[in-house]
Amino acid sequence: MYQDSPRREGEKSSGNVTVRDVAERAGVSPTVVSRVLHNKANAIRVSEATAERVRRAAEELGYRRNVLATLFRERQTMMIGVLHGMGFGKPLFSGTSQYFSCLMDGIVDGAFSHGYSVTLCPQLYGSTPEDAMADGRFDGLVWYSTHLTGGNRELLEKCSVPLVLIHTPASEFGNKFPAVICDNHQGIGIALDKLAELGHTRIAFALENEYPSVEGVFRRDAFIEIMEQRGLSVDDSDIIDIRADLTGLHMYFASGVRHTAIIGANDDVGSKVIALAHQYGVNVPGQLSVVGFDSTSYCDQVQPGLSSIHQPLVVMGRSAVSLLVRSISGEMPDPPTLVFPCGLDIRGSTTSART
């Protein structure tokens, strides 16, 4: 409680001057003070003379509005919370990837342009999930998650505050919340286009298939579908389950590389493919082209640079906030899921297939 902190000496007697005090001093009612001081642009319906008197009184008394009181009355805080992953985990900005950073840049930017402030992974009030999700300090929430566990689901379903999903289609929750995703199908498509153009036909897809991310699954399925559409048959041996401990990937390389190109479900997977290729003496891109997904800063730190499908994270973050703001004002956007197209960033890990 800082109102009686030692540091509070300078000013007059500041801290607890209320509209009532100002009113008294200016010889008017609190209502008038409120109107003069806080009525933004509204018809103020106060004579300039009294207005001036009020302003002077406020100035002299060092009046400062109690924002909390206002928020309480208005029932809004102009803050949005960003929930990450499990919902209660901490975000990490400084990891190797810039994934979350890009997203946050978009979110913060969007929030700013709508007059909102952004709180990170708030410690929500309340012991039960229901309570937590109703934490009144946020007008709305952005939920960003890669893996959708059962606990996640339950929490989200109980959410009684406007919420926007990133990376999970709205249909996952019966269109209860709007969502922002990238077009995984199209992204995989352009990567396959490029590989085709380079003459690749024996292409594999690699992911952590035991506990895959929501998007990992979409990408894998898109891969299978598009390959088959193009008459390139796909069977189990073309889907490499790397396994969390990489044993799967080791097995793949140990038993001899049977493809000329591998698409990873994300940059992490892609860079691991490159690393193991090195380890097993497979030249990238000479013998094996590798493509990642997300085009994070990872890609430049690997040797050779990892070509990668790129999703417009900053734009997506910004859009998520726009959706949220509309959702806060009671509007349900239609369509509920906004889909953003991907691009392809070519770096050093892709080249034409040796024939």
Place this chain on the structure above:
Amino acid sequence: MYQDSPRREGEKSSGNVTVRDVAERAGVSPTVVSRVLHNKANAIRVSEATAERVRRAAEELGYRRNVLATLFRERQTMMIGVLHGMGFGKPLFSGTSQYFSCLMDGIVDGAFSHGYSVTLCPQLYGSTPEDAMADGRFDGLVWYSTHLTGGNRELLEKCSVPLVLIHTPASEFGNKFPAVICDNHQGIGIALDKLAELGHTRIAFALENEYPSVEGVFRRDAFIEIMEQRGLSVDDSDIIDIRADLTGLHMYFASGVRHTAIIGANDDVGSKVIALAHQYGVNVPGQLSVVGFDSTSYCDQVQPGLSSIHQPLVVMGRSAVSLLVRSISGEMPDPPTLVFPCGLDIRGSTTSART
């Protein structure tokens, strides 16, 4: 206003059930309800029978505490704001450097461990700086800034909320606020140690000297002082003012390199030195060793990697929050400025001097 949003259909009649409603249903007074539901661990002084009755009533009615009302009464929000640079600018996480990311990781981590949530560069309420700095939505503020302009100063001096500075010593504001900084002097010292060990004696310091950052100045002064202590004379020609448009640095290289090593005021400067060296056909590190400051991810993206003085940003962020929390509870830490030692990360841009 989401209480009448279309989405609000599921639950019973949820949304506006108050303690009074619960009280009525349970046949007790609101006081009792408050005690049962919200009195954390305090002596509840309510019979288990009624307590149970209250809990059931709350459950049945779908009661949800109005957090805003509580905050209003308690006069605290358990939120801290992080102000960046000019105080109202947006942060950028996804730039090339990880500077801000590391800091934020520390801040968020520290906040979590104290039960606080972190809001980024809040859009502060109030039109005047004084009002803004008194925005009641935050129990305290962390101010992170590299450049201390006049506007900054004025704002900070008017701040009536607990605040902790990062990168600016407390003495700059008459010890009114606690502060967290790195030991720039010691950092420059270890870099010079290393260069000495490598046989360098003709060493320059490069910075944007026209509008230098607060820390740039500290580092420059430390450089001069330590060089002289070691009997290596320093004159104006050993301080390279790169200028914002790099004209200064161009001039330096154009007129012939007269040093075997250059320390940059930060990684940005360091990487620019490397870039221009390339451009002017000067081999790094063969002919010129280069050292940066901050050891951000920049350093790995440059060729050759930029050796750099490293400040423990995550720890500093965490400590800033600890100081803030103590400051919020009315305590003024002593000493007011916490100084953290630097390390040195050797990468490819330094080698022994050709003699």
Place this chain on the structure above:
DNA sequence: ATGAAAGCGCTAACAA
């Protein structure tokens, strides 16, 4: 162990 009353600071509705 329980309840009645009062008030945090602000503002909207209504009256004058």
Place this chain on the structure above:
DNA sequence: TTGTTAGCGCTTTCAT
């Protein structure tokens, strides 16, 4: 144009 009243939802005295 200005003032009076009442209340947002919660909690803390102070009685009982």
